[in-house]
Amino acid sequence: MIDLNSLNPPQKEAVLHTEGPLLVLAGAGSGKTRVLTYRIAHLIENGVMPWHILAITFTNKAAREMLERVRKLAGEAAEDCWISTFHSCCARILRRDIEKLGYKRQFAIYDEDDKMSVIKSLCKEKALSEKEFPPKLIRSAISDAKNKMLSPEDWLREEGNSARTRAIFEVYQGYEHTLKANNALDFDDLILKTLELLAENPPVLEYYRDKFRYILVDEYQDTNLAQYELVRLLTGERHNLCVVGDDDQSIYGWRGADIRNILEFEKDFPDTHTIKLEQNYRSTGNILDAANQVIAHNEGRKEKELWTEAEAGEPITLYDALDERDEAAYIANMARRRQEMGTRPGEIAVLYRTNGQSRVIEEAFVRAGETYRVYGGLKFYDRKEVKDLIAYMRCLVNPDDDVSTRRIINEPKRSIGESTVERLANYAQANEMSLLSAALDYENAGLTARARTSVAMFAELMIDLTEVLYSGTPSEFLQAVLDRTGYLKQFTEVKNEENEARLENISELQGAVTEYEQQNPQGGVTDFLENVALVTDLDNMNETGGAITLMTLHSAKGLEFDCVFLAGMEETIFPISRAMFDDNQMEEERRLCYVGITRAKKKLFMTHARTRMLYNNRQANQISRFVSEIPTRLIQGGRAGGAMRIPPAAPGLKARQSYDRRPAANAGSLGIPGVQKGFGGGSAPAQPTQNLFSVGDRVMHRMFGPGTVMELAGTGNAQRARIKFDSGTERIFAVNAAPILKMRK
DNA sequence: GGTCTGCAGCTTTTT
DNA sequence: GCTGCAGACC
Numbered sequence: 001m002i003d004l005n006s007l008n009p010p011q012k013e014a015v016l017h018t019e020g021p022l023l024v025l026a027g028a029g030s031g032k033t034r035v036l037t038y039r040i041a042h043l044i045e046n047g048v049m050p051w052h053i054l055a056i057t058f059t060n061k062a063a064r065e066m067l068e069r070v071r072k073l074a075g076e077a078a079e080d081c082w083i084s085t086f087h088s089c090c091a092r093i094l095r096r097d098i099e100k101l102g103y104k105r106q107f108a109i110y111d112e113d114d115k116m117s118v119i120k121s122l123c124k125e126k127a128l129s130e131k132e133f134p135p136k137l138i139r140s141a142i143s144d145a146k147n148k149m150l151s152p153e154d155w156l157r158e159e160g161n162s163a164r165t166r167a168i169f170e171v172y173q174g175y176e177h178t179l180k181a182n183n184a185l186d187f188d189d190l191i192l193k194t195l196e197l198l199a200e201n202p203p204v205l206e207y208y209r210d211k212f213r214y215i216l217v218d219e220y221q222d223t224n225l226a227q228y229e230l231v232r233l234l235t236g237e238r239h240n241l242c243v244v245g246d247d248d249q250s251i252y253g254w255r256g257a258d259i260r261n262i263l264e265f266e267k268d269f270p271d272t273h274t275i276k277l278e279q280n281y282r283s284t285g286n287i288l289d290a291a292n293q294v295i296a297h298n299e300g301r302k303e304k305e306l307w308t309e310a311e312a313g314e315p316i317t318l319y320d321a322l323d324e325r326d327e328a329a330y331i332a333n334m335a336r337r338r339q340e341m342g343t344r345p346g347e348i349a350v351l352y353r354t355n356g357q358s359r360v361i362e363e364a365f366v367r368a369g370e371t372y373r374v375y376g377g378l379k380f381y382d383r384k385e386v387k388d389l390i391a392y393m394r395c396l397v398n399p400d401d402d403v404s405t406r407r408i409i410n411e412p413k414r415s416i417g418e419s420t421v422e423r424l425a426n427y428a429q430a431n432e433m434s435l436l437s438a439a440l441d442y443e444n445a446g447l448t449a450r451a452r453t454s455v456a457m458f459a460e461l462m463i464d465l466t467e468v469l470y471s472g473t474p475s476e477f478l479q480a481v482l483d484r485t486g487y488l489k490q491f492t493e494v495k496n497e498e499n500e501a502r503l504e505n506i507s508e509l510q511g512a513v514t515e516y517e518q519q520n521p522q523g524g525v526t527d528f529l530e531n532v533a534l535v536t537d538l539d540n541m542n543e544t545g546g547a548i549t550l551m552t553l554h555s556a557k558g559l560e561f562d563c564v565f566l567a568g569m570e571e572t573i574f575p576i577s578r579a580m581f582d583d584n585q586m587e588e589e590r591r592l593c594y595v596g597i598t599r600a601k602k603k604l605f606m607t608h609a610r611t612r613m614l615y616n617n618r619q620a621n622q623i624s625r626f627v628s629e630i631p632t633r634l635i636q637g638g639r640a641g642g643a644m645r646i647p648p649a650a651p652g653l654k655a656r657q658s659y660d661r662r663p664a665a666n667a668g669s670l671g672i673p674g675v676q677k678g679f680g681g682g683s684a685p686a687q688p689t690q691n692l693f694s695v696g697d698r699v700m701h702r703m704f705g706p707g708t709v710m711e712l713a714g715t716g717n718a719q720r721a722r723i724k725f726d727s728g729t730e731r732i733f734a735v736n737a738a739p740i741l742k743m744r745k
Numbered sequence: 746g747g748t749c750t751g752c753a754g755c756t757t758t759t760t
Numbered sequence: 761g762c763t764g765c766a767g768a769c770c
Contacts, residue, residue: 059760087760112759187760254758354757376759410746417746450746534760554758576757592758615755616761748770755763 002041002073007034014242014275015039018046018214021269022242023262027306028291028598029282029560032244036216037066039242040081041073043214050080054212054234058219060085060535062558066218082212086227087187088534090194093208094185095530100201101193106398106526108184109533113387114403115139115175115186122174128167142172146188147224147256149195152176182434183400191226198233209236219558220245220265224256232268239269247302248295251554251592253584263302280306280598282560284313287604290630291597297629298587315636318627319607323618324357324568327609328364331565334605335548336368338563343603345371347562349549351596353574357567358550365548375551381532385491385502386509390532392481395436396462396469397526402428402435409439412490414458420451436462461485474525475513482506553596564600566593569608570621593626699723 004012011031014024015038026032036055044050057063063084071078082089091109098107110118119135119142145155152172159165179186185193198205212234217223220243223231235241243265250259266272280288288308295301317334321327335348350361350372358374365372380386388411395404402425410416421435427445428438438445440462442455461484468480482488488506491499516528523531549561553574568574574593579585597604606627611620697709707725724730 085760190760251758252760255760356756413747415746419746552758578757588758613761746770748768750768751766753763753765755761 002038002045004038004042007031007038008279010275010277011035011038014277015042017273017275018043018048019240021239021265021272023265023272023274024242024244024277025262025274025302025304026244026246026277027280027304028246028249028595029280029288030277030306031279031281032218032246032277033062033066033069033558035277036218036242036244037069037073039216040066040070040078040083044074044077044081048214050074050077051082052211052213053081053216054089054214055081055083055216056086056089056218056231057083058085058222059555059558060088062218063088085534086223086230087190090190090230091530091534093194094190094197097197097201097204098193100204101197103180103185103193104183104398104400106183108182108394108398108401108404109190109530110179110184110186110403111533112139113382114184115142117403117406118175118178119171122171122178125174126167126170128171133167133171138168138171141168142175143188144256145172146186146192147226149192149226149229178402181400182402183398184403188226191230195226195230195233198230205233208234209238213238214240215242217241217243218245219249221247221250221259221262222252222257223261225258225261226256228258228261239271241269248298248304248591249557249595251557251588251595253588276304278304278306280308280310282601283308283598284310284602286312286315286634287597287600287602290316290604290634291594293631293634294590294597294626294629295594298590300587314603316604316606316630316634317636318569319605320623321607321609322611324360324609324612325364327567327607328361329367330607331361331567331605332364332368332370334565335365335370335563338603343562345546345548347601348565349551349556349559349561349563349599350565350567351551351553351556351599352567353553353576353592355552357573361550361567365550371547372550373547375549376555380505380508380512383502383505385487385505389478389481389487389506389509390529392465392485393474393477393525393529396465397529399436400434405435405439409435409458412485412487415454416451416458420447420455423447423451424455469525473517474523474528475510475517477525478510478513553592556599557595560599560601562601563603563605564596565605565607566596567607568612569606569624569627570612571624572619572621573612573614574624574626590626593624 004015007015008031011034014022014035018039024032024035026035040053040055043053055063055066057066067078067081067083070081070083082092084092094103094107095105099105108114116135116139119138120130123130123133123135123138141155145152150158152169155172156165156169159168179189198208215231215235217231222245231241231243243262245262247259247262250257250262253259266274283291285308288306288310289312292305319327319330319334321330331350335345335350338348339345352358352361355376362372362374381390388408391404391407391411395401395408398404406421409421424438424442424445424447425435427441428435431438433441439455440459442452442459445455447455464484465477465480468477472480488503491502491506513528516523516531520527553566566574571577572580575586575589579589608621608623608627611618695709695712699707699709707723709721710724710730711722722730
């Protein structure tokens with residue numbers, strides 16, 4: 001029996017209001033997941049069959065967590081609910097019935113890379129220059145169009161017919177043809193094709209409408225038009241739809257998420273009951289206050305103000321770092337300090353705007369001997385050797401998949417070059433067959449004698465492997481691929497670090513396949529591949545357990561930690577430069593900041609660096625406007641304490657030190673009271689004994705900006721330098737005390 | 746057909 | 761500073 005008394009009145013209301021459309025506007029940390037899980041458990045307890053419940057979340061991680069929590073409340077019955085992401089849910093529906101749309105059941109799911117290669121080859125075919133039509137731009141145009149449910153023709157109509165749009169239109173059209181011919185869907189198609197399937201097949205629609213009598217959608221603010229339509233279609237007349245969201249946490253506008261879906265829900269479902277959850281149970285007062293203040297700078301939001309009964313707690317700590325390495329060292333140091341104060345490492349997170357920022361922070365953690373875990377970034381399944389092996393699996397499961405066939409036809413090298421592939425491709429096109437079929441038909445494909453031999457061997461190999469595919473388990477199949485292609489040979493012949501790493505990745509892939517097999521005994525290679533495409537990277541990671549978490553602000557959504565670091569609080573980093581001139585994008589950045597702040601339960605650190613290496617360029621950024629939007633009363637003064645000085649990188653660390661570092665005294669103020677200063681105000685001893693500067697060196701000074709060393713006197717700690725700044729000013733400094741950085745030439 | 750080298754472009758964020 | 765690609769050379 002679940003106990004509803006642990007819920008506050010609006011939460012309880014949301015759980016009990018089971019019939020009819022329900023909109024729950026749930027601020028950050030207001031117990032949204034709690035409401036959803038209790039609601040599901042409550043439904044089950046009141047006689048709703050679990051298989052009549054569909055709960056959609058935004059990430060796999062969230063889905064798993066929700067399932068876990070429902071299981072705790074409702075027991076085994078939870079297993080019979082569908083709790084999944086939009087994309088997995090659609091893939092599941094499509095695996096069953098996609099043949100009705102003229103696809104085959106073993107359809108492939110294309111990732112961004114696959115899409116790119118399709119687009120690039122189409123551009124080539126149509127002789128479009130990559131300068132004038134960057135494939136990336138075309139890719140996003142196509143994705144935008146799909147998110148808005150526009151066919152190529154619709155899109156052209158909307159955009160207007162010009163030479164330019166016409167060209168993109170043709171690529172879009174060709175792209176659709178190619179994917180269909182390859183029996184492949186991209187991420188957007190998963191939603192669109194499901195919609196199509198349901199819209200065109202009344203019995204199928206009826207089946208799912210009857211099946212899903214209660215639908216719940218989490219993170220509703222992040223749904224796009226297609227997803228919204230899908231939900232609406234599935235809901236049917238029953239209208240037992242409960243959506244939970246927070247317009248202030250909409251951070252996927254760039255992916256087609258349409259905030260209007262939440263703002264206009266009440267219009268779309270006139271009998272909607274709306275409940276607001278405004279009491280925050282997560283953060284202490286100061287953190288919540290800061291979050292409220294920041295988000296208040298946005299316009300066009302649903303008015304709400306989070307409040308808490310919790311005490312004010314610790315103030316927010318802002319650290320003013322000299323550069324990104326100082327910032328990283330500070331974070332590592334403070335993370336250590338918090339642990340000494342009793343915080344478990346799994347309760348600490350470092351959040352940043354772009355994945356690229358993680359590297360320096362990782363290096364600092366390595367140096368500090370800290371265990372950490374990076375989410376996102378370069379994904380396991382993106383590594384070349386892993387992709388190659390996956391491509392073997394893909395093209396044997398789905399022989400229409402020319403993209404995968406192309407990838408492995410000469411991998412490892414088997415003397416099938418560009419021209420041979422082109423010949424095969426032409427033959428395939430002329431005979432409306434797949435590239436793989438053309439290879440199997442090598443005798444008639446018009447190849448040179450030499451090429452014919454190579455292709456014949458390839459064809460043999462593929463036939464062999466197909467047999468294993470149908471007779472063996474996925475892991476046996478992968479083993480066969482490795483054995484019979486000689487794929488490993490290229491990495492075992494020469495022993496070096498890189499090859500070791502690749503071999504390790506391959507073992508890891510084998511491990512992943514085996515693990516998948518154990519967890520899904522009835523699953524075949526097709527299921528494994530679907531898992532690879534949809535469940536990707538981080539979801540497969542074990543519980544954060546004992547490690548500090550590093551991730552982007554985007555992936556942090558929905559999570560919470562006792563102690564959070566927001567790194568890189570600088571203009572052009574966060575907010576990111578491209579949002580500077582677009583009000584909508586700027587508001588989205590601000591929402592992202594709001595998301596970041598509200599991840600913290602007890603302690604929030606913000607850091608920014610005065611100069612930062614970006615694109616091989618050292619730049620000095622202003623402190624982020626978001627920091628200035630937080631009242632100074634919430635921000636702590638005081639010192640960082642221990643010296644932050646970083647020893648030179650150990651040789652094995654691969655850390656790049658691009659300039660020499662001096663301890664700084666009397667760090668300047670940025671006009672924000674109580675800002676902690678870099679290097680603990682010069683408490684670190686000046687270490688080097690040899691001269692750091694020489695005449696002609698370019699340097700950067702806190703206040704005076706860039707300049708050139710004109711003259712030097714003395715050595716070591718006593719060295720003084722006359723510096724002429726670009727602004728015209730000339731000064732003499734005691735080198736080891738002045739806030740000067742030597743810049744790389 | 747394979748391999749090496751030098752250069753351009755690049756980083757938002759993710760299912 | 762890294763990656764991917766084009767062009768040159770074997």
